[in-house]
Amino acid sequence: NAGVTQTPKFRVLKTGQSMTLLCAQDMNHEYMYWYRQDPGMGLRLIHYSVGEGTTAKGEVPDGYNVSRLKKQNFLLGLESAAPSQTSVYFCASSSYKARYSNQPQHFGDGTRLSIL
Amino acid sequence: TQLLEQSPQFLSIQEGENLTVYCNSSSVFSSLQWYRQEPGEGPVLLVTVVTGGEVKKLKRLTFQFGDARKDSSLHITAAQPGDTGLYLCAGERETSGSRLTFGEGTQLTVNP
Numbered sequence: 001n002a003g004v005t006q007t008p009k010f011r012v013l014k015t016g017q018s019m020t021l022l023c024a025q026d027m028n029h030e031y032m033y034w035y036r037q038d039p040g041m042g043l044r045l046i047h048y049s050v051g052e053g054t055t056a057k058g059e060v061p062d063g064y065n066v067s068r069l070k071k072q073n074f075l076l077g078l079e080s081a082a083p084s085q086t087s088v089y090f091c092a093s094s095s096y097k098a099r100y101s102n103q104p105q106h107f108g109d110g111t112r113l114s115i116l
Numbered sequence: 117t118q119l120l121e122q123s124p125q126f127l128s129i130q131e132g133e134n135l136t137v138y139c140n141s142s143s144v145f146s147s148l149q150w151y152r153q154e155p156g157e158g159p160v161l162l163v164t165v166v167t168g169g170e171v172k173k174l175k176r177l178t179f180q181f182g183d184a185r186k187d188s189s190l191h192i193t194a195a196q197p198g199d200t201g202l203y204l205c206a207g208e209r210e211t212s213g214s215r216l217t218f219g220e221g222t223q224l225t226v227n228p
Contacts, residue, residue: 004158031214033215035218040125040220040221041220042120042122042204042218042219042220042221043159043204043206043218044218045215045216048214048215050213050214058215090158090159092158094214103214104149104161104164105159105161105206105216107158107159107160108158109156109157109158110156110157110158
């Protein structure tokens with residue numbers, strides 16, 4: 001049971017390069033999220049999606065774009081990487097819920113991205 | 117400004133000691149989740165509390181949701197080296213839909 005799979009696991013980029021991080025989930029979850037994790041700052045939401053074909057901005061969306069063309073996949077793009085985007089990126093998914101049913105989020109193991 | 121403040125940020129204790137981690141906010145949450153994260157992995161859910169004053173136990177871990185649903189605590193009894201990890205609280209507000217707000221995390225190290 002794979003759950004949430006993120007690729008790649010590690011990547012080093014030069015400033016100005018672009019790349020796409022892929023997230024795939026096999027739990028048929030409606031909701032998907034991209035976070036970044038930096039020391040002492042917990043997890044901060046970049047973008048999220050409540051269903052196929054829909055995306056929305058989170059807390060720190062600048063410099064990132066996302067797409068959800070298929071329900072199981074959520075892509076995070078960096079068009080022109082900057083050193084400030086050096087971080088560990090986590091994808092998560094959760095199931096549709098009735099209001100306040102408090103569904104847990106299921107996380108991938110992260111992508112460690114360094115921008116030189 | 118961090119919506120959820122966790123304390124302490126770092127905690128290093130000896131095996132067998134007890135500890136408490138706090139998660140505080142000025143905002144009301146409809147629910148509060150606690151996650152544990154190990155190096156190289158993503159966070160994994162430990163528990164969800166939804167009712168003010170609720171107490172949940174998971175073996176040696178006790179979770180409490182404040183009466184006003186603005187704060188929560190995690191108490192570990194007789195800590196073991198296997199409890200070492202990053203503990204994260206995350207709150208869901210009534211106006212936030214499916215989004216969670218995470219605290220900064222508490223890095224716990226239990227020394228044998």
